[in-house]
Amino acid sequence: MIYHLFQYFDRAGIDIPGQNLMHYISFRVMLASVTAVLFALIVGKRFIGLLQKKQIGETIRDLGLEGQIQKKGTPTMGGVIIISSILVGALLFCDLTNIYVLLLLLSTVWCGAIGFTDDYIKVFRHNKEGLSEKGKLAAQIGLGFVIAITVWLSPDIAVREKVQVETVEEEAIVMKTSDEDVVKNTKTTIPFVKSHEFDYKWLSPFKGVWGWYTKWAIYVTMIILVITACSNGTNLTDGLDGLSAGTSAIVGVVIGILAWLSGNLVNSDYLNIMYIPGTGEIAIYMAAFTGALIGFLWYNSYPAQVFMGDTGSLTIGGIIGVSAVLIRKELLLPLLCGIFFVESLSVLLQRGWFKYTKKKYGEGRRIFKMTPLHHHYQKEGIPAAITSPARAHHEVKITTRFWIVGIILAVSTLALLKVR
Numbered sequence: 001m002i003y004h005l006f007q008y009f010d011r012a013g014i015d016i017p018g019q020n021l022m023h024y025i026s027f028r029v030m031l032a033s034v035t036a037v038l039f040a041l042i043v044g045k046r047f048i049g050l051l052q053k054k055q056i057g058e059t060i061r062d063l064g065l066e067g068q069i070q071k072k073g074t075p076t077m078g079g080v081i082i083i084s085s086i087l088v089g090a091l092l093f094c095d096l097t098n099i100y101v102l103l104l105l106l107s108t109v110w111c112g113a114i115g116f117t118d119d120y121i122k123v124f125r126h127n128k129e130g131l132s133e134k135g136k137l138a139a140q141i142g143l144g145f146v147i148a149i150t151v152w153l154s155p156d157i158a159v160r161e162k163v164q165v166e167t168v169e170e171e172a173i174v175m176k177t178s179d180e181d182v183v184k185n186t187k188t189t190i191p192f193v194k195s196h197e198f199d200y201k202w203l204s205p206f207k208g209v210w211g212w213y214t215k216w217a218i219y220v221t222m223i224i225l226v227i228t229a230c231s232n233g234t235n236l237t238d239g240l241d242g243l244s245a246g247t248s249a250i251v252g253v254v255i256g257i258l259a260w261l262s263g264n265l266v267n268s269d270y271l272n273i274m275y276i277p278g279t280g281e282i283a284i285y286m287a288a289f290t291g292a293l294i295g296f297l298w299y300n301s302y303p304a305q306v307f308m309g310d311t312g313s314l315t316i317g318g319i320i321g322v323s324a325v326l327i328r329k330e331l332l333l334p335l336l337c338g339i340f341f342v343e344s345l346s347v348l349l350q351r352g353w354f355k356y357t358k359k360k361y362g363e364g365r366r367i368f369k370m371t372p373l374h375h376h377y378q379k380e381g382i383p384a385a386i387t388s389p390a391r392a393h394h395e396v397k398i399t400t401r402f403w404i405v406g407i408i409l410a411v412s413t414l415a416l417l418k419v420r
Helices: 002-012 019-023 025-053 079-093 099-123 133-153 208-237 243-262 265-271 280-300 309-326 330-336 338-361 373-378 395-418
Strands: 164-168 172-176 187-189 197-199
Touching (some): 002 019, 002 079, 019 025, 025 079, 025 243, 079 099, 079 280, 099 133, 099 309, 133 309, 187 330, 208 243, 208 309, 208 330, 243 265, 243 330, 243 395, 280 309, 309 330, 338 373
Antiparallel strands (some): 187 197
16 A cells, blocks of 8 residues: 555655555565564564463363473464454455455465454353364465466466567676567466476366366366465374464565566566566565564464464465466475475375274374374374384474575575576
8 A cells, every 4th residue: 555655656756755665566665574573573562462362372282292281371373463464465465456466465465364263262152173174175266276277268368479589788688578478378387497387288188178178177287276276285284383384484584585586577577487477476475474473483383372274274275376377487396395295294194104004904093193294293103114213302302403594495496496
């Protein structure tokens, strides 16, 4: 809103010192992140006090983990702090006419509503199961479908091809392009190849009209899978104080950088990645996203004063998935979101192996001591398949090491942009 206010001043000929700074994405990135951090810090304290007054606390099941029972009664639904901080930062400094920003706002509210419903059922209706898995999955798929159809049909979401960048006298930059260069395609970014591009039409067994519909069907399906997987992945990672918030903040920084590079003509040409006009606004949104998580981490770090609940975990996963799809970097997520990927994989492997061994041997066996994976390192004992570590680690050590791994994965993702 502040951005649009300064745009109005500009059109009206009203000169305010420094108003041209609003034209710079880098300046608005800083404002959005700082605003989100401060809002989370200020509102967070009051919101936690309100939760404590209303006795809205987490219900803890005794799983034999160190320090687990002490967390009983800790205020939950702290995702409201994250969502409100993101919205404040984004609404103030993003271009609200930008299609990418509108889709991210929709995703934030949509996923927030799913998570809030789940937490509401758990806390106020005293139903530990919360929203059913089928209901939650259906809502996530619904969001993925809306995003995918918009990417397919909206004329505002396109890639600009055959852009020529020339430097005149080592200073001026000339862009040679035309409206014919703006195309709707199913290309995405992938490392290790010369062009850095992968086209989903290569997976289509048909050509012609059928091939056109098939490639978009494949792309739409992929978008739905990515958004659903990301949302659930962050939800599974939310099990230790500061783990999900810290890891997601690292991912948010990288997606913001990638969005800025993709929306910048010179940098996208230098890195040989797709130039997607308008995605620079995603960088501002992700700055608010990262700032909100950092502000929330102030209260969520060990020992946590508040938990984000599904209100927060489902939302941050949805935002990560949607933003990656919009900047055509979804195939980099298994590396960038390696923590979420491994956490989800550990749950799938554990369930699958348990069911298989129970059917074959009459007794279910486990690969890990407990899943998601972070609980494996937190629990004492030696399982049948994994022999280490036998000694349990404190959750602060686990969280810190997961952050370190997340930073390594983030740097590796950015480095891949130069690997061909």
